[in-house]
Amino acid sequence: MTWIPYPRWVVAMGAVALLAPALAVGPAAAADDRRSAAVVRTDQGAVRGTVSANHLSFQGIPYARPPLGALRWAPPQPGPVWTGVRDATRPGAACAQLQGLPMDRPSESEDCLHLNVTTPRTAARTARPVMVWLHGGDFRFGRADVYGGQRLAVDGDVIVVTVNYRLGALGFLAHPALAGPDGITGNFGLQDQQAALRWVRRNAAAFGGDPGNVTLFGQSAGATSVCAQLAAPASAGLFHRAILQSNSCANPIQTRAEAVEAAEEFASRIGCTDPGTVAACLRGRDPARLIETVGYPGSGVDLGPVVDGRTLPVDPAEALVTGRLHPVPVLTGMNRDESRLVVWGMEHAGLNCPEPSSGPSSEPPSSPEPASCPLTDDQYRDQVRAMFGDRAEEVLARYPRDGKQFASETLGAVLTDHDYAEPIYSAALAFARRVPTFMYEFAEQDAPFFTAGPEPTFPVGAYHCAELPYLFTVDYAEALTSTQRRLSSDMVRTWSDFARTGRAGWPRLRADAPYVRVFGGGSGTTDFAAAHSYDFWRSLH
Numbered sequence: 001m002t003w004i005p006y007p008r009w010v011v012a013m014g015a016v017a018l019l020a021p022a023l024a025v026g027p028a029a030a031a032d033d034r035r036s037a038a039v040v041r042t043d044q045g046a047v048r049g050t051v052s053a054n055h056l057s058f059q060g061i062p063y064a065r066p067p068l069g070a071l072r073w074a075p076p077q078p079g080p081v082w083t084g085v086r087d088a089t090r091p092g093a094a095c096a097q098l099q100g101l102p103m104d105r106p107s108e109s110e111d112c113l114h115l116n117v118t119t120p121r122t123a124a125r126t127a128r129p130v131m132v133w134l135h136g137g138d139f140r141f142g143r144a145d146v147y148g149g150q151r152l153a154v155d156g157d158v159i160v161v162t163v164n165y166r167l168g169a170l171g172f173l174a175h176p177a178l179a180g181p182d183g184i185t186g187n188f189g190l191q192d193q194q195a196a197l198r199w200v201r202r203n204a205a206a207f208g209g210d211p212g213n214v215t216l217f218g219q220s221a222g223a224t225s226v227c228a229q230l231a232a233p234a235s236a237g238l239f240h241r242a243i244l245q246s247n248s249c250a251n252p253i254q255t256r257a258e259a260v261e262a263a264e265e266f267a268s269r270i271g272c273t274d275p276g277t278v279a280a281c282l283r284g285r286d287p288a289r290l291i292e293t294v295g296y297p298g299s300g301v302d303l304g305p306v307v308d309g310r311t312l313p314v315d316p317a318e319a320l321v322t323g324r325l326h327p328v329p330v331l332t333g334m335n336r337d338e339s340r341l342v343v344w345g346m347e348h349a350g351l352n353c354p355e356p357s358s359g360p361s362s363e364p365p366s367s368p369e370p371a372s373c374p375l376t377d378d379q380y381r382d383q384v385r386a387m388f389g390d391r392a393e394e395v396l397a398r399y400p401r402d403g404k405q406f407a408s409e410t411l412g413a414v415l416t417d418h419d420y421a422e423p424i425y426s427a428a429l430a431f432a433r434r435v436p437t438f439m440y441e442f443a444e445q446d447a448p449f450f451t452a453g454p455e456p457t458f459p460v461g462a463y464h465c466a467e468l469p470y471l472f473t474v475d476y477a478e479a480l481t482s483t484q485r486r487l488s489s490d491m492v493r494t495w496s497d498f499a500r501t502g503r504a505g506w507p508r509l510r511a512d513a514p515y516v517r518v519f520g521g522g523s524g525t526t527d528f529a530a531a532h533s534y535d536f537w538r539s540l541h
Helices: 027-035 150-156 168-172 188-207 221-231 256-270 278-284 287-294 316-322 340-348 377-398 407-432 482-501 534-539
Strands: 039-041 046-048 055-062 085-087 114-120 128-134 159-163 209-219 241-245 330-335 437-442 516-519
Touching: 039 188, 055 150, 114 150, 114 188, 128 188, 128 221, 128 482, 150 159, 150 482, 159 188, 168 188, 168 287, 188 209, 188 221, 209 221, 209 482, 221 241, 221 316, 241 482, 256 278, 256 287, 316 407, 330 407, 330 482, 340 407, 377 407, 407 437, 407 534, 437 482, 482 516
Parallel strands: 046 085, 128 159, 128 209, 209 241, 241 330, 330 437, 437 516
Antiparallel strands: 039 046, 055 114, 114 159
């Protein structure tokens, strides 16, 4: 994906039984019910969660030991065990990160390998499907507890597990000096995800879930993580369906050489340059310094999954072509206007504003929050030329400024089709040649936007992240209207039915019958390739 810097808060881009909670009938029990707690015995010890009207939630369960001290930049180790009953009514700390999008919060914690479980309150006749969520955030940002699982759990009749995993330098620094005895380093965040999946396999039944029916799903960097786990040998058998939202297995990840180069650049920036002491130097830096050095997208330090020869022996993009991915059913798709979020960030970073005039001025100093300046037609053309070089005129001819929409919308269309539509559709067609594959497009033009931050100056439409409030219970976006709640119910039913059966409720994608289901925007189906100029972008490769 093309990253353009924008304001900090806008960044884009044994076997155990369920011990029944206090549900005895009678006036005293009824009065005390809301204060009662669910207790579940995991293989590490018992946890006490929260009883709500229609669901149970268990938060902050450690699925691995805290990666502190000698365990920093080491594979995740088996989680702690305890006696008694552990409180699981509050989420654990987010993994160390700067402030990202409005749903994120900064953190300096390394003790962050926790997960959250949400279940329907009612008993089930058979074990429920389990859906394990990997959050997005460019492998720099994100936290599991932002995504409340009650909507999916209750309306979809599934178990929802949301996972924290190490981010940034703490999760993906592939510096050779940090290598273990096998010579491998990096991909610690991916290994965390595998540890969480192993925890689910061991403990799903305790929460009423079926460890033999696990769906791994994620959005943005979370979808990239799903791609990685599809190609990772150690993930075999840990999940049985995959959902990829707003990212693609067709985009190559870092090679080992690229990851080492990025790690060495990181070490140089943080002041650890002596080959003899670089490992000790890095281990001596506090989390705040580490995350500040990684910075934001566009900082020049690009850390993420890497083809390391063990966790990922092959790039998922190559595995997709050669068929070396775990053969599970796939539901994949994107939002119609993904990159309008990036353009919105550009505007509110003041990147489109004219340069201030030089010389003395009687005006007061400017606010630390940059001004918002809408993109002009000339700036749109300049952006395209900067991005596409000698192919820019072809792009401008394909996406002309016709005066009927904001320049920001036009640039958003260019970036959406180039960065998302072409690779996601290519990947979907590749999946479809080998496994049952279903594709969707989220097209709701009035999706709720973030409640924090400035209002958009142009219609953001079905922007990157716009589908999330329809699947999860969130507090960072405007509440859904009654019409939007109906769309939410449709999507929740689709996601949970796919988790249950491996089918989405519409025809499988085939090259000769490219059925793409549309959610919102009138719903129905769409000629996805034509709508997003797929053949045009393929021709530019």
